[in-house]
Amino acid sequence: MTADDLDAVHAVEISAYAHPWSRRNFLDSLQSGHPAVMLLAEPLPQDRHLPLRPDGRLLLGYLVAMPGVDEVHLLNITVAPAHQRQGWARFMLDALALWSRGQGAQWLWLEVRQSNTPARRLYTRYGFAEVGLRRGYYPLAHQKREDAVVMSLNLVARRATEAA
Numbered sequence: 001m002t003a004d005d006l007d008a009v010h011a012v013e014i015s016a017y018a019h020p021w022s023r024r025n026f027l028d029s030l031q032s033g034h035p036a037v038m039l040l041a042e043p044l045p046q047d048r049h050l051p052l053r054p055d056g057r058l059l060l061g062y063l064v065a066m067p068g069v070d071e072v073h074l075l076n077i078t079v080a081p082a083h084q085r086q087g088w089a090r091f092m093l094d095a096l097a098l099w100s101r102g103q104g105a106q107w108l109w110l111e112v113r114q115s116n117t118p119a120r121r122l123y124t125r126y127g128f129a130e131v132g133l134r135r136g137y138y139p140l141a142h143q144k145r146e147d148a149v150v151m152s153l154n155l156v157a158r159r160a161t162e163a164a
Contacts, residue, residue: 001064002030005053005059007023008053009026009038010022012061012080013076016080019139019140026064029064029066029075029076034064034065034066034075035067037092037095038061038062039060039088039091039092041057050080050082058080060080060083061078061079061080061088061089062077063076063077063078063092064077067103067105068105070104070105071105071107072096072100073108073109074108074109074110077089077093077096079092090122093122093126097158100155101159106154108152108153108155110128110150110151111134111137111148111149112149113138114146115146120151123151129151129152129153130150130151132150135147
């Protein structure tokens with residue numbers, strides 16, 4: 001992902017969330033050097049009504065992560081609404097886990113809205129464990145806040161399980 005991609009990325013973001021990241025959030029992540037990747041595809045005939053990138057490819061999804069010492073923090077993972085429930089989020093998690101292990105990370109971390117049952121289910125099935133709660137982490141309508149569930153994935157243990 002580059003700054004040139006932010007119009008397409010932000011269009012997907014606002015279509016996917018009631019409280020989306022701003023274009024500035026993405027730009028700040030890029031300028032900070034955070035890994036940010038997009039999942040692109042050649043459009044099928046039924047996809048022609050969806051917004052396409054200038055190169056004619058379809059933006060299926062993206063992720064933004066932040067490396068740390070022995071860990072990577074998943075900041076944003078999004079699949080375009082028209083392509084959800086097709087395995088793309090799991091595909092991107094696989095890529096992130098592989099990349100993270102290659103960077104020497106032992107853990108993946110993330111926060112997810114407490115009300116986001118489909119995402120929590122995906123992360124749990126992937127092997128993440130709920131390890132904490134951040135009170136009032138996410139904005140809601142009318143100046144209210146929602147708690148975030150903190151989840152972690154032990155990449156060392158996951159790799160051992162995959163090898164078995």
